[in-house]
Amino acid sequence: MTAAPCVEFAEELVAYLDGEQPPAEHARIETHVGTCLSCRRELERLRRVRTLLGALPVIEPSAVFQDALWQRLDVTPPTRGRRRTLVWGAPALAAAAALALVWYSLLTGVTTTEHRAPGAPVAVAHREAPHGGAGETRVAAQPKEAPDKDEKQPDVAVAGSDLDQYPPELVEHPELFLRYPVVKRLQRLQHFEEVRQHGDGEPLGTTRPNGTRGSSDTIG
Amino acid sequence: MLRFRAGDEGAFRELFEKHGRAIVNFAYNFVGNRARAEELAQDVFLQVHRAGARYEPQAKFTTWLYRIATNACLNEVRRPERRFQTRPLEHESEDERERAEIAIADPDAVPGDVALAGRQLEARIREVLATLPENQRAALVLSRIDGLSYREVAETLDCSESAVKSLVFRATAAMRKGLEEFL
Numbered sequence: 543m544t545a546a547p548c549v550e551f552a553e554e555l556v557a558y559l560d561g562e563q564p565p566a567e568h569a570r571i572e573t574h575v576g577t578c579l580s581c582r583r584e585l586e587r588l589r590r591v592r593t594l595l596g597a598l599p600v601i602e603p604s605a606v607f608q609d610a611l612w613q614r615l616d617v618t619p620p621t622r623g624r625r626r627t628l629v630w631g632a633p634a635l636a637a638a639a640a641l642a643l644v645w646y647s648l649l650t651g652v653t654t655t656e657h658r659a660p661g662a663p664v665a666v667a668h669r670e671a672p673h674g675g676a677g678e679t680r681v682a683a684q685p686k687e688a689p690d691k692d693e694k695q696p697d698v699a700v701a702g703s704d705l706d707q708y709p710p711e712l713v714e715h716p717e718l719f720l721r722y723p724v725v726k727r728l729q730r731l732q733h734f735e736e737v738r739q740h741g742d743g744e745p746l747g748t749t750r751p752n753g754t755r756g757s758s759d760t761i762g
Numbered sequence: 763m764l765r766f767r768a769g770d771e772g773a774f775r776e777l778f779e780k781h782g783r784a785i786v787n788f789a790y791n792f793v794g795n796r797a798r799a800e801e802l803a804q805d806v807f808l809q810v811h812r813a814g815a816r817y818e819p820q821a822k823f824t825t826w827l828y829r830i831a832t833n834a835c836l837n838e839v840r841r842p843e844r845r846f847q848t849r850p851l852e853h854e855s856e857d858e859r860e861r862a863e864i865a866i867a868d869p870d871a872v873p874g875d876v877a878l879a880g881r882q883l884e885a886r887i888r889e890v891l892a893t894l895p896e897n898q899r900a901a902l903v904l905s906r907i908d909g910l911s912y913r914e915v916a917e918t919l920d921c922s923e924s925a926v927k928s929l930v931f932r933a934t935a936a937m938r939k940g941l942e943e944f945l
Contacts, residue, residue, distance in 0.1 A: 556931045560905065562912045590945050591938045594887055595906045603786045603800055611778065611804045615811060 547584035548574070555585050559592055763823050766814045774814065778807050781824070784908065785831050791903045792835040794892050802838055806831045821917055828910065829918045832900050839896060883944055890940030894933050901929035902937070 547555065551574055557563050558571045575582050765773035785806050789799035809830050820826075891899060897919065904910045904918060905926070912926045919926065938945065 553928065553931045556934045557912075557927050560912070560930070562927065587938050587945050588934055591934055591941060592906060594883070594941065594944070595902070595937065598791065598884065598887060598907060600783070600787055601790055601796060601799075603783055603803070604796075607786065607800045607803070608778070608782070610800070611782075611807055614804055614808060 545580040545583075547581040548578060551575075551578075551581050552584070555581065555588055559585070559589055763810075763814070763817055764819065767817045774811060777810065777823075781827060782807065785827065788828065788831055788903060788908055789835055789838075791888075791891065791907055792832075792899060793838050794888050798838065802831070802834045805834050809834075822914065825910075825914050825917045828904060828908070828914075829920075832904070832918055836896055836900065886941060886944065887937075890937055893940070894936055898929050898933035898936070901926050902933035905930050906934075 546552075551571060554563065554567070554571055555575075558568060558575075561568075563571070575585055763773070763777065766777065782803060785803040786799050789802040789806075790796055793799055793802065806827070810827065817826075891903075894902065900919060901915055904915045905912065910918065912923045912930070915926045915930075916923045919929075921929075
């Protein structure tokens with residue numbers, strides 16, 4: 543049976559081994575251990591325990607450890623902006639797209655159904671130039687055969703629209719729409735670009751094939 | 763970490779590659795199960811990733827990282843199904859048994875009985891470690907195995923240095939008692 547270490551020093555021995563004591567305290571214990579056999583033996587046992595713990599083998603993570611983390615990062619909603627957009631942005635964008643379509647149909651519906659006669663060209667990208675003669679169209683403006691009377695006409699073309707037919711706040715302050723986060727995400731939509739540039743005096747739905755608005759081409 | 767906070771995803775990968783193994787080992791020494799240790803380490807880095815945007819360098823990064831890891835391990839060992847659970851050596855997989863022999867630097871270079879003794883010793887160390895109260899185990903693993911200073915352990919465990927000193931002493935004393943036959 544081994545003698546117990548001195549009560550006064552028992553708790554200090556581990557900190558002494560760990561080098562966690564101030565120099566004066568360290569020296570005091572060192573002096574004591576030099577003269578006290580029980581404390582010296584206890585110190586030696588504690589030193590062995592420390593050595594054993596420090597010798598525990600270091601394991602290597604498995605081959606799938608790293609890949610598993612990246613996989614989990616892909617499925618866990620992160621807080622960083624870029625990933626949040628990816629994960630949560632899709633429903634918002636879908637809602638925004640739906641809203642934009644409704645808005646677009648409302649605008650175009652007002653301007654087209656009242657002015658376009660059956661058989662008129664369906665303008666998709668640009669309109670006929672005033673000097674180009676009747677019926678001249680480019681690229682996407684395709685003359686259409688006169689349909690049957692029962693056939694419903696597509697409400698796509700915009701011709702002869704008036705600015706008064708649009709909401710005044712849209713005409714006067716198109717930048718207001720930029721404040722809506724939903725609309726902000728739809729800046730690529732063609733109609734929004736047209737709304738934003740509406741100060742040119744042209745109605746919605748008129749854009750050149752290269753994306754610029756034309757002031758000279760009109761649909762006849 | 764500051765680079766990661768600024769949006770550099772590559773910095774996160776560097777952090778993971780630099781500290782991933784240490785956190786796996788910390789968790790393994792804490793919970794005693796290799797597979798679970800890897801999952802916990804992944805949890806830790808997921809938390810780091812989530813917290814990246816609001817990280818404030820108030821302490822050393824490693825201290826902060828070990829705080830997350832310690833909390834994850836404490837939550838793990840406090841789960842009801844883990845209470846009073848001990849894991850005998852025979853439940854170790856063959857792979858884990860082989861790894862346990864790493865305690866002997868080169869198993870081929872020593873006699874089989876020495877390798878066996880090394881394996882038994884490691885199993886005994888882990889067994890005694892698992893019986894320590896959670897805070898003692900955390901303080902001992904952090905200071906003795908992961909090499910944190912008492913001050914860093916205190917920051918990690920959110921307690922005073924004198925409390926850490928007491929925890930480490932009691933844990934070491936318990937280990938000494940449990941490993942009496944090997945001393």
